[in-house]
Amino acid sequence: MHHIRARHWIGILLSLLAYAGVTTGAAEAHPHVWVTMTTELLYAPDGSVTGVRHAWTFDDMFSAYATMGIPAATKGHFTREELRPLAQVNVDSLKEYAYFTYAWINGRREKKAFNDPVDYWLDYDPGKTVLTLHFTLPFKAPVPGKQLRIEVYDPEFFIDFQFADQNPVKLVGAPALCAVWTDKPHDDNFLTAQSLNRSFIPSEANVGMGMSFANKIMVQCP
Amino acid sequence: MTGAARIRLAVWAVLIITITLGAHPAWSQLGPFGGPRPPAIGGVAGWVLAEQAVFYRALSGSIRLAKSDGSALWTLMGISFVYGIFHAAGPGHGKAVISSYLFANDETWRRGVTLSFVSAVMQSLTAILIVGVGAVLLGATAKLMGDTVKDIEIVSYGLIVLLGARLLWVKGYGFFGALNKLGTDSASRAAGLERHAHNDTNCHHHHDRDHAHGFRCDKVHHADDVSQHDDRHCHDHHDGEELDVLPWGHAHGPEPEELAGPGGWHRGLSALVAVGLRPCSGAIIVLVFALAQGLFWAGVASTFVMGLGTAITVGTIATLAVSAKALAKRVAHKPTGYGGLVVRGVEFGAAGLVFAFGILLLTGYMASERMGLF
Numbered sequence: 001m002h003h004i005r006a007r008h009w010i011g012i013l014l015s016l017l018a019y020a021g022v023t024t025g026a027a028e029a030h031p032h033v034w035v036t037m038t039t040e041l042l043y044a045p046d047g048s049v050t051g052v053r054h055a056w057t058f059d060d061m062f063s064a065y066a067t068m069g070i071p072a073a074t075k076g077h078f079t080r081e082e083l084r085p086l087a088q089v090n091v092d093s094l095k096e097y098a099y100f101t102y103a104w105i106n107g108r109r110e111k112k113a114f115n116d117p118v119d120y121w122l123d124y125d126p127g128k129t130v131l132t133l134h135f136t137l138p139f140k141a142p143v144p145g146k147q148l149r150i151e152v153y154d155p156e157f158f159i160d161f162q163f164a165d166q167n168p169v170k171l172v173g174a175p176a177l178c179a180v181w182t183d184k185p186h187d188d189n190f191l192t193a194q195s196l197n198r199s200f201i202p203s204e205a206n207v208g209m210g211m212s213f214a215n216k217i218m219v220q221c222p
Numbered sequence: 223m224t225g226a227a228r229i230r231l232a233v234w235a236v237l238i239i240t241i242t243l244g245a246h247p248a249w250s251q252l253g254p255f256g257g258p259r260p261p262a263i264g265g266v267a268g269w270v271l272a273e274q275a276v277f278y279r280a281l282s283g284s285i286r287l288a289k290s291d292g293s294a295l296w297t298l299m300g301i302s303f304v305y306g307i308f309h310a311a312g313p314g315h316g317k318a319v320i321s322s323y324l325f326a327n328d329e330t331w332r333r334g335v336t337l338s339f340v341s342a343v344m345q346s347l348t349a350i351l352i353v354g355v356g357a358v359l360l361g362a363t364a365k366l367m368g369d370t371v372k373d374i375e376i377v378s379y380g381l382i383v384l385l386g387a388r389l390l391w392v393k394g395y396g397f398f399g400a401l402n403k404l405g406t407d408s409a410s411r412a413a414g415l416e417r418h419a420h421n422d423t424n425c426h427h428h429h430d431r432d433h434a435h436g437f438r439c440d441k442v443h444h445a446d447d448v449s450q451h452d453d454r455h456c457h458d459h460h461d462g463e464e465l466d467v468l469p470w471g472h473a474h475g476p477e478p479e480e481l482a483g484p485g486g487w488h489r490g491l492s493a494l495v496a497v498g499l500r501p502c503s504g505a506i507i508v509l510v511f512a513l514a515q516g517l518f519w520a521g522v523a524s525t526f527v528m529g530l531g532t533a534i535t536v537g538t539i540a541t542l543a544v545s546a547k548a549l550a551k552r553v554a555h556k557p558t559g560y561g562g563l564v565v566r567g568v569e570f571g572a573a574g575l576v577f578a579f580g581i582l583l584l585t586g587y588m589a590s591e592r593m594g595l596f
Contacts, residue, residue, distance in 0.1 A: 032503050034275070061282045064514040065507045069363035089365055129514075160275065 031160035034059040037152065038164045039217060041180075043173040047221060048142035052101060052114070052150060053172070056133045056161075063131040067124065076126055083122035083131075090133055091117045097154070099137055100161065102214075104149035115140055145175070145221045153214040161215050169217050183216035277305040278504075281524070285512050288520055295520055302508075302524040306531020309504055316341050316497030317536050318579055319382055321543035323493045326389050326572035328547070334540035337490050339533040344498025346529035348374070349505035350522055357513055371506070374499060379584040381496035386577025388492070390570070397570040400563045502532070 040053040058066065070086060072078050094100070095116065103113040120135035152161050163169070163184050171178055280301045287294035310317065320341065324334045352370060356362040362370075505525045512521025550568060554561030 031275070032507060034278075059279075059282070061278075061507050061511040064511040066364045068357055068510050068514065069361050069366070086364075 031154075031157055033062045033159040035159055035161045036164050037161055037215070038168050038170070039150070039152070040170045040172050041148070041150070041174070041217070041219060042136070043145060043171065043175070044142055045173070046142075047145045047175045049139060049145050049148055049219075050142050051136050051138040052103075053119075053136040054099075054101070054134070054152075057164075058131045058133070060129050063124075063129060066131055076129075078122075078124040080121050080123065083124060087120050087122040087133065090122070091120050091135055099135075100152055100154050100159070101137060102151045102153075103139070103143070104151070105143050106147065113139055113143075145178070145219070147221075148219045150217040151214040152217075163215055171219065174219075175221055178219060178221040180220075181216075181218045183214075183218070185214065274305070274308045277301055277308060281305055281508060282511060285508075285515055285517060285520060285524075288517055289515055295523075298520060298524055299527050302527040303531045305504075306528035306533075307535050308531075309502075309528070310342075310532035310535035316345075316500075317539050319385075319497050319576055320493065320536060321539050322572045322575040322579070323385070323389070324540055324543045325547050326393055326569045326576065328551075329490070329544060331541050331544045333490060334544045335537040337494060338537035338540045341494050341498035342529040342533035342536060343526075344494065345500065345502050345532070346505060346525045348499060349501035349509060349525055352501055353506055353509040353513065353521075357510055358518065367506070371501060371503070374501070376584065378496055378499040379580055381492065381499070381580075383577060383580030383584060385492050385496050386573060386575075386580045389573035390577050393566070393570040393573040397563075397566040400566045404560070404563055502528075504528070 036057045036059075038055045041049055042051045042053060044050050066086065067078060067083075070078060070082060072082055098111075099114065099117065101114065103110050105113065114137040117135040117137055120133070123132040123134065124130075125132070154161065163182055168184075169180055169182050171180060281298070284294050284298040284301055288298055316338075320334070320337055323329075324337075329337075352367065352374075356367050356370060505528055508524055508528070509518070509521040512518055512524065551565055554565045
């Protein structure tokens with residue numbers, strides 16, 4: 001009787017695992033919005049970083065969705081002025097998600113590193129029918145520029161962020177000899193180095209990063 | 223002996239429920255520290271993801287192309303179909319609710335598959351209705367549409383909570399009833415009455431047909447004396463139903479009254495509405511894009527074809543849930559009361575999952591899809 005019972009348990013456990021495996025099985029990821037982005041890091045003359053300037057271009061389907069119902073003087077063309085209310089909605093709702101931008105300062109992830117965005121507006125490209133959201137996130141206090149890491153991702157993966165193919169990251173007003181790396185989750189080559197000088201140490205760049213969908217920017221200044 | 227067995231049983235029950243909960247995407251999604259965990263890339267997930275991105279882009283491409291080239295509509299339908307299959311593998315689309323619901327109940331695979339298909343069609347219809355009324359007739363903005371979807375979501379999640387609560391009530395009654403009964407059973411066995419150890423779950427699902435109300439029946443059954451085993455009652459319906467549980471069982475299909483009666487469709491209807499009410503965000507975006515391109519009807523057709531693909535994925539998972547349940551029951555169909563108790567415990571656990579999904583979705587801890595952000 002005992003061995004029969006043991007078989008029950010094994011059978012039930014197996015069937016449960018099968019069930020759990022089936023419902024879990026497939027991907028959790030479920031993006032509906034694709035964003036191609038370029039990012040600029042803004043430096044003060046003293047070499048500290050004052051903010052992050054984003055330009056996020058949405059995919060054409062989402063751009064159509066986002067612009068529906070918005071009156072335009074010329075059909076299919078939206079001016080910056082016509083898109084102003086939408087830009088406001090965008091930055092307002094992004095606040096809840098911390099602008100999907102996470103700063104690591106001195107090796108620590110700062111939860112509230114940024115003030116509310118400034119200089120924000122939307123552009124519409126009538127040729128490609130895509131929207132681009134521009135906004136600048138000022139750091140609450142200027143961050144020492146020696147070592148900084150910025151990550152951009154949606155933890156729930158409703159939005160798929162990707163760096164632009166060319167020049168995704170720019171350092172604006174940075175001291176000489178700063179090095180920047182970008183790490184794209186979509187790349188086959190896990191790490192791509194976009195170096196401003198030759199003296200960087202690549203081995204430091206890929207230590208301990210868990211966010212598998214995060215687009216990472218790492219900057220090192222002398 | 224009885225005490226030790228009972229403790230072991232309790233340990234197993236807790237373990238099994240923990241495994242089920244722990245392995246479930248809805249729970250593991252919360253991550254180790256309660257916060258959202260970024261999804262892992264690679265493996266099947268990474269592949270589905272990559273494919274989904276490719277198809278999503280092909281979708282917009284073929285809608286664009288269809289403006290000048292009518293034959294691109296066929297491409298669009300093909301892509302929509304495949305995208306629907308892939309897309310439904312992600313969270314949402316009622317997979318978790320439907321499969322847990324099926325697991326908690328004794329449903330036939332036919333009903334599981336039908337439930338999946340009808341809910342997918344319903345999701346398509348809701349999406350078309352929202353875009354049709356909102357964007358085409360009223361000229362609504364994305365914000366307004368997002369808010370509308372949010373309201374519908376709250377209703378849908380509320381219904382899932384109610385569905386889960388009802389299941390918990392019914393299945394809890396069965397589980398704790400069986401637990402009590404087992405206590406009496408063990409006592410009588412200790413007195414040397416081994417032959418009474420009939421597994422009451424053998425009969426459990428046939429009552430629906432006989433009495434039409436599953437819940438009331440459970441009650442009636444538990445009021446039964448342990449030694450009073452109604453042979454005719456159990457064995458008459460046993461074979462047909464058991465075979466019908468699995469798709470490869472070549473027995474007759476479900477009787478019409480089984481599907482249509484108060485214990486039939488009525489029961490599945492609540493799950494159907496709860497799941498089917500919520501439109502797929504992907505379909506809404508495709509519809510709006512098609513509208514912007516002046517091809518709304520192509521968008522409508524694409525939405526339905528996408529729904530068909532979704533139904534195939536959800537239906538497959540529903541079939542597996544039904545099969546897993548049937549397997550668990552079959553394994554437990556041994557002349558010991560414990561197996562039956564475990565099945566009831568698992569049903570109770572699955573009912574708890576439906577309830578938990580509803581609560582998590584309603585409170586926003588589990589994001590299914592997000593609209594109206596930008």
